[in-house]
Amino acid sequence: MKRTVIFILLILSGTCLSAQTLFTYGRHKVDKEEFLRAFYKNNTGDKSGQAMRDYLNLFIAFKLKVQAAKDLKMDTLPGQKNDLLNFRRQIETDYLNDDSIIHILVKEAFNRSRKDIRIAHIFIPFEESYVKDPSVTAGNNAVDTLPAWQNIQKAYAALKNGADFGLTAEKYSLDPSVKNNKGDIGFITVFSLPYPLESVAYTLQTGAFSMPCKSQAGYHIIKKIAERPAFGKMRAAQILLAYTPAASNKERQKKKTLADSLYNALEQGSDFESLAKRFSSERNASTTGGLMPDFGVGRYDPIFENAVLSLKNDGDISAPFETAYGIHLVKRIKHLPVSSDSSQAEALFKEAVLQDSRVSIAGEQFTEQMLERTGYQKKYKDELLWSITDSFLVRNHFIPSKGADEQTVLFSFDKENTTVKDWLSYIQTEKNKYSRSSPLPYPAIMKTFVSLQAKDYYRAHLEDYNTDFRNQLTEFSEGNQLFEIMEQQVWSKASKDKKGLQQYYEKHKEKYTWGPSVNAIFFTTDDRKTAEDISRDIKNYIKKWRTLAESSAGRIIADSARFELGQIPGAKEDIRPGQITELITDPANGSTNFMYVLNVYNKPAQRSFDEARGLVINDYQAVLEGKWIKALKKKYRVKVNEKLLQTLAH
Numbered sequence: 001m002k003r004t005v006i007f008i009l010l011i012l013s014g015t016c017l018s019a020q021t022l023f024t025y026g027r028h029k030v031d032k033e034e035f036l037r038a039f040y041k042n043n044t045g046d047k048s049g050q051a052m053r054d055y056l057n058l059f060i061a062f063k064l065k066v067q068a069a070k071d072l073k074m075d076t077l078p079g080q081k082n083d084l085l086n087f088r089r090q091i092e093t094d095y096l097n098d099d100s101i102i103h104i105l106v107k108e109a110f111n112r113s114r115k116d117i118r119i120a121h122i123f124i125p126f127e128e129s130y131v132k133d134p135s136v137t138a139g140n141n142a143v144d145t146l147p148a149w150q151n152i153q154k155a156y157a158a159l160k161n162g163a164d165f166g167l168t169a170e171k172y173s174l175d176p177s178v179k180n181n182k183g184d185i186g187f188i189t190v191f192s193l194p195y196p197l198e199s200v201a202y203t204l205q206t207g208a209f210s211m212p213c214k215s216q217a218g219y220h221i222i223k224k225i226a227e228r229p230a231f232g233k234m235r236a237a238q239i240l241l242a243y244t245p246a247a248s249n250k251e252r253q254k255k256k257t258l259a260d261s262l263y264n265a266l267e268q269g270s271d272f273e274s275l276a277k278r279f280s281s282e283r284n285a286s287t288t289g290g291l292m293p294d295f296g297v298g299r300y301d302p303i304f305e306n307a308v309l310s311l312k313n314d315g316d317i318s319a320p321f322e323t324a325y326g327i328h329l330v331k332r333i334k335h336l337p338v339s340s341d342s343s344q345a346e347a348l349f350k351e352a353v354l355q356d357s358r359v360s361i362a363g364e365q366f367t368e369q370m371l372e373r374t375g376y377q378k379k380y381k382d383e384l385l386w387s388i389t390d391s392f393l394v395r396n397h398f399i400p401s402k403g404a405d406e407q408t409v410l411f412s413f414d415k416e417n418t419t420v421k422d423w424l425s426y427i428q429t430e431k432n433k434y435s436r437s438s439p440l441p442y443p444a445i446m447k448t449f450v451s452l453q454a455k456d457y458y459r460a461h462l463e464d465y466n467t468d469f470r471n472q473l474t475e476f477s478e479g480n481q482l483f484e485i486m487e488q489q490v491w492s493k494a495s496k497d498k499k500g501l502q503q504y505y506e507k508h509k510e511k512y513t514w515g516p517s518v519n520a521i522f523f524t525t526d527d528r529k530t531a532e533d534i535s536r537d538i539k540n541y542i543k544k545w546r547t548l549a550e551s552s553a554g555r556i557i558a559d560s561a562r563f564e565l566g567q568i569p570g571a572k573e574d575i576r577p578g579q580i581t582e583l584i585t586d587p588a589n590g591s592t593n594f595m596y597v598l599n600v601y602n603k604p605a606q607r608s609f610d611e612a613r614g615l616v617i618n619d620y621q622a623v624l625e626g627k628w629i630k631a632l633k634k635k636y637r638v639k640v641n642e643k644l645l646q647t648l649a650h
Contacts, residue, residue: 021641023035023060026635035056052645066481075477075481077484092459106353109191113230115229118188119201119225166183192298200220204222204223209222233338237333272331276289277289303323304323304330307330308332370454373465374465386442388403414464430445504620514562516565517564519599520595521596522561523595524558524593525591545558545560569584
């Protein structure tokens with residue numbers, strides 16, 4: 001029903017758009033949306049009604065030229081097809097990630113970043129040894145999760161019956177820190193926890209606890225204790241006097257005594273950075289002076305975090321305090337508050353979102369959207385296909401059965417089918433990724449297969465599903481065809497028509513004159529020092545400038561020509577033979593150019609044909625193009641919807 005409604009809406013939308021035709025040329029038409037898209041893209045300044053009318057004339061000429069190219073099938077030329085394919089490959093990746101989902105995740109991260117929440121936690125891992133070695137259950141599908149499930153349910157039942165969360169955490173949680181904190185892990189902010197747990201924590205009301213939730217490591221119950229406006233981040237430096245968990249009381253006391261001495265020295269004005277370089281056990285302290293990466297809540301041990309975040313002013317230094325890592329003295333460098341400007345959300349959080357596990361959520365949602373957009377329909381029965389697959393893998397070839405052959409359709413998209421043969425080819429390559437001692441997880445493999453097929457199909461038919469992508473392809477293709485047809489009909493034709501160029505020059509000689517001008521040698525060097533050396537000793541170089549350029553291996557380029565005064569850099573008053581113009585350096589590459597003036601011509605003079613050739617070609621091309629456009633308008637009769645144009649121009 002939903003697809004039918006969407007289809008009807010598209011028909012109605014198409015009818016509406018077709019009624020908004022701005023102009024026609026021959027049997028072809030252009031709607032107002034296409035024209036306005038081009039107008040606003042190419043006119044960043046004047047948006048007046050006259051500017052729109054002027055651009056319409058240019059746009060009509062553009063469409064006529066492109067249509068002429070299409071009639072000559074220039075879009076089928078190998079070069080055109082390759083260029084379009086390469087361009088497609090360059091831009092399609094941008095359309096294979098759903099930016100709208102990423103944008104939602106970025107906005108969510110921004111909103112969460114503005115609030116710190118304090119949580120308590122009950123954690124029961126699938127494997128008890130996980131708390132000592134997190135790699136134990138990583139990727140291990142053989143772990144029995146039932147005992148963990150049973151224990152988390154017991155903890156949840158106790159909480160529902162009114163049991164104290166801290167006492168329940170002490171009884172059931174296997175988090176090593178529970179003995180000291182009764183499950184209270186302090187304040188967290190966005191990106192502090194794995195995304196699924198973060199989402200649970202941020203959706204709880206203060207004082208509430210969650211149902212058991214599952215992560216890759218085990219089961220969790222989360223309680224929200226409090227919330228506050230986000231602290232932001234802290235820039236700090238520390239002196240760490242580290243000791244191992246097995247350190248003796250004597251060693252610990254020695255560290256405490258040293259810490260007290262350092263604190264006293266700091267209170268007397270000693271330099272924190274110098275003491276950190278000398279005494280801190282922290283790696284790289286000797287070069288960083290104890291400076292730490294900027295950090296926010298939820299990053300470090302709550303004891304450390306609370307001590308540092310309680311420093312009120314930049315420059316404040318904490319009294320010595322102890323954590324499991326040793327004795328710390330911390331100096332607050334700068335507090336970095338969170339941004340309240342939502343317009344900065346993309347800049348602040350997009351990269352973090354793309355690097356975080358939550359982006360896989362966006363990928364899964366995008367896959368679901370692709371399946372819906374591409375008209376995915378499943379057409380197979382699991383039991384039959386798994387049986388066929390088992391047989392194929394045992395025999396290493398396919399045996400047709402009553403229910404299926406290799407061409408049997410498993411699922412389809414709008415314009416394409418995926419068959420049993422396609423699936424068997426895929427499973428043949430995937431089987432070696434799994435243990436031979438366990439049955440292949442066909443449903444999981446099929447899910448990946450469908451996703452890959454959908455993405456390949458969607459990529460190949462992107463223009464059917466994404467208007468922006470289709471418009472970009474069209475613009476590139478038409479631009480390429482325009483270049484091809486202009487080269488054939490105007491540019492090449494004009495430059496090769498020597499007789500026509502000469503006749504045009506003779507007929508319009510008065511246009512091609514020299515104003516006040518000079519003969520000069522134009523030097524370009526690959527660095528400013530070379531230019532300075534040449535200009536300083538110009539008398540030694542000027543008579544052999546050609547030899548100088550030819551022997552420089554491209555470092556120096558020189559040529560002589562006539563230039564009008566407007567083309568000469570720097571001051572033009574009292575210009576005279578022998579003058580060296582201002583040295584102009586390109587900041588992008590350091591190349592420098594200047595002129596050495598040979599002769600000065602103060603009176604206007606006629607340009608010869610050779611001197612005017614470039615100007616003549618440009619003018620002659622315009623004449624040929626005008627005649628061609630006139631002929632195209634006869635071939636493709638143009639009709640403009642004036643009433644519609646008037647509504648756009650106001």
